[in-house]
Amino acid sequence: MADADVIFAGGGTTACVVAGRLAAADPSLKILARRFRVRIIEAGKHSQDVKTHVQPARFLANLKSGGDSFTFHVAQPSNALDGRQCIVPAGKVVGGGSCVNFMMYTRCSESDMDDWENLGNPGWGSKDLIPLANKAETCNLPSHGTNGPIQITAVSKTDDMQLGVTKQFLAVAAARDPERGIVPDANDFSPSSINKYSPWSRYVNPQTGKRSDTAHHYIYNQSHNNNIQVLTQCRVKRVIFDGDRTVGVEYTSHHPDAKDQQTAVIVKASKLVVLSSGAFGSPAILERSGIGAKNILAAHGIPQLVDLPGVGENYNDHNLLMTPYHAPADEITLSEIFHGSEDALKAHEDRWLQDGQGLMAHNGIEAAIKIRPNAKDLELLGAQFHRRWESFFESQPDKPIMCFGPMAGYTGGNPEARGHEHFGMVYYIQYPASIGRVHIQSPDPHAPLAFEPGYLDKPEDVALLRWSYKWTREVARRMDSYRGEFAADHPQFPPSSAAICRNADGPVPISAPDLKYTSEDDAAIDKFHRARVGTAWHSLGTCAMKPRADGGVVDSFLSVYGVKGLKIADLSIVPTNVSTNTYSTALMVGEKAAVIIAEELGISGV
Numbered sequence: 320m321a322d323a324d325v326i327f328a329g330g331g332t333t334a335c336v337v338a339g340r341l342a343a344a345d346p347s348l349k350i351l352a353r354r355f356r357v358r359i360i361e362a363g364k365h366s367q368d369v370k371t372h373v374q375p376a377r378f379l380a381n382l383k384s385g386g387d388s389f390t391f392h393v394a395q396p397s398n399a400l401d402g403r404q405c406i407v408p409a410g411k412v413v414g415g416g417s418c419v420n421f422m423m424y425t426r427c428s429e430s431d432m433d434d435w436e437n438l439g440n441p442g443w444g445s446k447d448l449i450p451l452a453n454k455a456e457t458c459n460l461p462s463h464g465t466n467g468p469i470q471i472t473a474v475s476k477t478d479d480m481q482l483g484v485t486k487q488f489l490a491v492a493a494a495r496d497p498e499r500g501i502v503p504d505a506n507d508f509s510p511s512s513i514n515k516y517s518p519w520s521r522y523v524n525p526q527t528g529k530r531s532d533t534a535h536h537y538i539y540n541q542s543h544n545n546n547i548q549v550l551t552q553c554r555v556k557r558v559i560f561d562g563d564r565t566v567g568v569e570y571t572s573h574h575p576d577a578k579d580q581q582t583a584v585i586v587k588a589s590k591l592v593v594l595s596s597g598a599f600g601s602p603a604i605l606e607r608s609g610i611g612a613k614n615i616l617a618a619h620g621i622p623q624l625v626d627l628p629g630v631g632e633n634y635n636d637h638n639l640l641m642t643p644y645h646a647p648a649d650e651i652t653l654s655e656i657f658h659g660s661e662d663a664l665k666a667h668e669d670r671w672l673q674d675g676q677g678l679m680a681h682n683g684i685e686a687a688i689k690i691r692p693n694a695k696d697l698e699l700l701g702a703q704f705h706r707r708w709e710s711f712f713e714s715q716p717d718k719p720i721m722c723f724g725p726m727a728g729y730t731g732g733n734p735e736a737r738g739h740e741h742f743g744m745v746y747y748i749q750y751p752a753s754i755g756r757v758h759i760q761s762p763d764p765h766a767p768l769a770f771e772p773g774y775l776d777k778p779e780d781v782a783l784l785r786w787s788y789k790w791t792r793e794v795a796r797r798m799d800s801y802r803g804e805f806a807a808d809h810p811q812f813p814p815s816s817a818a819i820c821r822n823a824d825g826p827v828p829i830s831a832p833d834l835k836y837t838s839e840d841d842a843a844i845d846k847f848h849r850a851r852v853g854t855a856w857h858s859l860g861t862c863a864m865k866p867r868a869d870g871g872v873v874d875s876f877l878s879v880y881g882v883k884g885l886k887i888a889d890l891s892i893v894p895t896n897v898s899t900n901t902y903s904t905a906l907m908v909g910e911k912a913a914v915i916i917a918e919e920l921g922i923s924g925v
């Protein structure tokens with residue numbers, strides 16, 4: 320007899336949306352959201368009411384603690400990064416990334432969704448997906464959702480802002496770059512909002528001040544619904560088939576203290592297995608199940624069931640830096656919450672416990688721009704970027720090249736920054752030309768993956784970051800709080816350079832000339848980027864939804880090619896990159912997957 324009707328392998332962001340919607344619509348359907356299993360009596364890694372998850376501003380301390388709500392995927396050494404091994408964390412907790420992310424509320428470009436549809440995926444264009452993006456959220460801004468589970472703190476005007484650096488960023492924008500202009504909401508899916516400065520909202524409930532994640536808002540809110548069974552600290556090894564029909568999955572304990580992490584347990588699904596293990600986990604489960612490229616499976620002694628060479632390929636992310644600037648001692652930032660002791664945090668936590676307000680309910684980001692270059696920028700971006708501009712961006716006016724914004728606080732790891740105030744300038748590439756891959760390197764589900772993120776493999780991405788460093792620095796230098804660069808976390812320019820980093824008494828005038836950089840300076844910037852560029856935590860694309868002949872892994876109904884009864888619902892299915900922080904994309908994919916599965920299973924009311 321089957322253990323459930325639908326089994327989800329992975330209980331992260333997208334899985335909670337799909338499982339929650341299906342279970343709420345049809346309480347007679349048994350849903351088993353598969354995560355980490357408690358081996359003895361340890362409840363495992365639920366996120367419910369855990370303060371590192373629900374108190375928003377603890378996100379950075381949680382990440383830096385290296386704690387057990389993350390999997391840290393260590394990449395292979397990369398030539399483009401001067402031999403460095405990047406580390407890309409992914410959420411590992413019920414609710415996945417939505418419980419550990421930075422809560423920056425961003426939505427993609429219309430054309431991103433239309434690109435997916437045009438790849439051969441009917442029903443995945445902006446016309447169909449925008450209503451589903453709105454269905455997921457409640458956000459008090461025009462053109463957003465009004466009745467969805469995910470609650471947004473809307474920031475659209477100066478009165479909504481708590482951080483001086485945000486206001487300064489927008490003030491410099493207004494004075495220095497009036498051509499681009501400021502809009503109240505750059506995340507309304509309107510092409511005309513691209514290339515505009517804007518206040519920025521966050522995934523925090525404005526009433527309670529709690530993080531708005533999918534675990535609490537799609538699963539834990541259904542504690543009355545006995546049909547949702549969540550196993551924690553269990554790791555899915557592979558999918559079990561009867562011929563080409565999916566019948567269940569095999570899992571093992573993932574409890575860190577478990578003496579035996581290899582004993583297999585098999586659970587059967589009567590209707591469907593859904594892989595929701597994210598851009599790293601889902602392709603790995605497929606490969607361990609015999610679905611993937613022949614050479615990779617053969618190298619690990621796994622018999623091939625379906626030849627799908629696209630599995631694990633097409634790894635996409637956004638490449639990010641946050642460069643810090645000194646700020647006055649009385650600057651309002653989150654640095655104390657990011658790096659302070661529990662004693663130092665107590666006042667912030669007490670304030671938050673009173674009414675859910677204060678800096679503990681914040682993420683430090685309240686303004687940004689998804690930017691496109693003007694003629695002067697294109698000249699500065701140089702020849703290395705021009706081909707990419709002409710072939711990809713020029714004809715797609717709603718595709719930004721970078722996202723820039725100020726972060727109120729120091730996010731780096733240099734202990735010299737402690738006890739002083741800083742703000743950061745964040746910059747990340749929206750559509751990196753460099754693409755990576757992730758594959759298994761063992762049939763063991765606990766073994767690390769063979770991961771090549773591809774960061775900066777292409778020179779056009781290096782050119783983008785070089786221009787972005789200079790661009791963001793020019794804005795920072797004009798902000799009232801600017802007191803010079805925190806030099807240890809900037810490029811090491813030659814001592815004679817006019818661009819050398821130094822302390823300052825205050826900002827330069829808006830009309831001051833821009834810094835001049837020599838070719839040696841440019842080399843220092845590139846070296847810095849190769850040494851420091853990192854993930855934006857937006858991994859996607861490794862089980863792409865596109866035609867099988869084009870390297871696709873799932874079709875537009877999210878069904879894995881070559882077998883029956885197996886779907887994927889997470890960001891691994893996204894075939895091409897998006898101009899957004901990807902929580903919104905996971906919500907949208909989840910809502911779409913819920914509709915698809917409900918229709919197939921004859922469930923109404925989703």
Ligand SMILES: Cc1cc2nc3c(=O)[nH]c(=O)nc-3n(C[C@H](O)[C@H](O)[C@H](O)COP(=O)(O)OP(=O)(O)OC[C@H]3O[C@@H](n4cnc5c(N)ncnc54)[C@H](O)[C@@H]3O)c2cc1C
Pocket residue numbers: 328329330331332333334353354355382390408409410411412413414415416417419420421422423424425553554555556595596597598599600601604764855856857858888889890891899900901902903905
């Ligand atoms: C540190 C960080 C900061 C971020 N900041 C932002 C932000 O500010 N704004 C924004 O919009 N987005 C942000 N994101 C991105 C966003 O949160 C993710 O893109 C999104 O949550 C991914 O959803 P998913 O469903 O694809 O995967 P996940 O949410 O990662 O879910 C996958 C789940 O599967 C589990 N799993 C993996 N393998 C197995 C297995 N074999 N068996 C069982 N379970 C398995 C994992 O533990 C995980 O819980 C951030 C992400 C991170 C990690």
